[in-house]
Amino acid sequence: MRDRGSDRGRGSDSVSGALRDARELIPSVLGALVRRYGHFDAAEDAVQEALIAAAGQWPERGVPENPRGWLIKVAARRLTDVLRSDEARRRREERVAALAPRDALTAPEPGADRTPREDDTLTLLFLCCHPDLGPSAQLALTLRAVGGLTTAEVARACLVPEATMAQRISRAKQKVRGVSFARPDAWAARLPAVLHTLYLIFNEGYTATSGPRLQRRELAGEAIRLTRTVHRLLPDDTEVTGLLALMLLTDARREARTGPDGDLVPLDEQDRGRWDKVAIDEGVALITGALERGRPGPYQLRAAIAAVHDEAPSAAATDWREILGLYDLLVRMVPGPVERLNRAVAVAMVHGPRAGLAAVDALGPQLGHRVDAVRGHLLERAGAYEEARAAYESAAARTLSLPEQRYLRGRAGALGRRTP
Known part of the structure; x- marks a missing residue:
């Protein structure tokens, strides 16, 4: 922990910024606890308590050198306390003891896991897409646990009452209780469900199925962030690359999709000068590299179609014959x-x-x-x-x-x- 004097030099703004950044750490911290201890519900509660502790202690004592490690250590302490306090959970406590250090207080340097932060987030993402869960449960649990949305926010995103969503998330957590997989080679069978879930999240964010807004930008942005996480860990998977490229190439048109009053502007009427050229360049580079590496999959073909649209200088100049050929392959x-x-x-x-x-x-x-x-x-x-x-x-x-x-x-x- 930094001393108070050193943190004063950084100012209260840096502490506030660190607390805001803590939300982005939630999936990684939760993933570390679930990977190490299991007990999804209890781990989630422990992470929330650690965040509350951070909000109370960091402004007074300073921001720790390793915020993620601090959160993991505090959350682990809370979790082990809960597990030890309930005699009815003795068997699960013994399992925790077999999988983890005997005492969180004497554990190595907090957060000093061999697994990088992105690994823990990815572990959690793949856990949320467990094959025992249906698509709606996978989507809800991913938004709640990995996306960091509240239950009310997930309910609005999925167009169901909050009480219904709370029950759905609770049932999903029960199904994945005690499930773990330590090695990335166990992820291959689950990857299609992960990509499909991320695709659904993005689509709902890009074109909302109901409500007063055409777009839910926070959902689209979260889908892109999570897909980047998957891509960092699986950079050689061309379908992961294709999905990230597709999201970037599609989201690049976001600012031009609505007029000043929020009304829809169709693609052929959009001001292409408002498209995000940086996102287009990144997306084109990603899909070009992926297509050069072998037979394309569905996400690569969708990204290639988006690239043809984005690279056309005008609607009239769009190469529709190439797009039709790509759709022929896709269908x-x-x-x-x-x-x-x-x-x-x-x-x-x-x-x-x-x-x-x-x-x-x-x-x-x-x-x-x-x-x-x-x-x-x-x-x-x-x-x-x-x-x-x-x-x-x-x-x-x-x-x-x-x-x-x-x-x-x-x-x-x-x-x-x-x-x-």
Whole structure:
């Protein structure tokens, strides 16, 4: 611990900054405790108590040289106290004693694990995507434990009541209780679920499924941060690289996606001067390197499509034939409704709106308002204004996103004043 005099030179702002940074340490500290002791619920409570202790002690005593190590040591002390105080947990206490030092107070230098901070975060992320959990539970537990969101924030992100989310997270924790895996070679089978969960988090952040805002930037940013963590630990996995590239290339358009009033601005009408060139350059470099290393996977193909959009100087200059070719490859690997709907748009841009409509009409109803929105766009391009207006109105009635509702009703209203 730094002495008080040394910390005075840094000022109270540095202490406040260290306390703010402590939130980013939560997944790593929790991951270290879960990896070492198990007991997900008790470990989470211990980490929260350690954060409270930091808020009380650091302003007075100074910020420790190793904040993460300090938090781990204090949380471990709290956790071992809890485990020892309950006779009914004697067996689990014996397991803790077998896996960890006999006494947290006499442990080596706090935080001096051989496993780096990112390893603990990654361990926790893979634990949250345990195969015994369903996709909704994996998503909720990841946002809560790894993303550091409160239960109320996770509930809003997943569009369920807070009480329902609390029960879901509690059940998920019960299922992973006592589960551990010490070596990264155990992660391979779980990696697809991890990437899918991160992809879902990003998508909800980039285009919110309901509410007054088009984007939930904190969710998209958290998905990018977590994917960077996975990429640092698995830099040779080209699908991890592809997912990170996809997020960066997509998120680069964030500032141009909404107007001053928060309304949606479609891709072909966006001011490309507002796109984030630094993010685009990083994303292009990542996906270029990944594609050069072998046969691409779905996330790489999605990233390649995003790169074609981002590198086009204008909407009119977009190479839609290349995009269609990439979608042809993608739907062979992932013939899902979203991929097929996006391919239909590419078909329309290459072969005309009627060809795109034929591809859309072959889809089922799984995508809700999205199919009607695309149909409206293609019908408008084909000059079928009355049909397009009806499709836009149907889409507006079926979406829970207020910005999308306003956009779709605006398109329908404009077509109502237009004649073929």
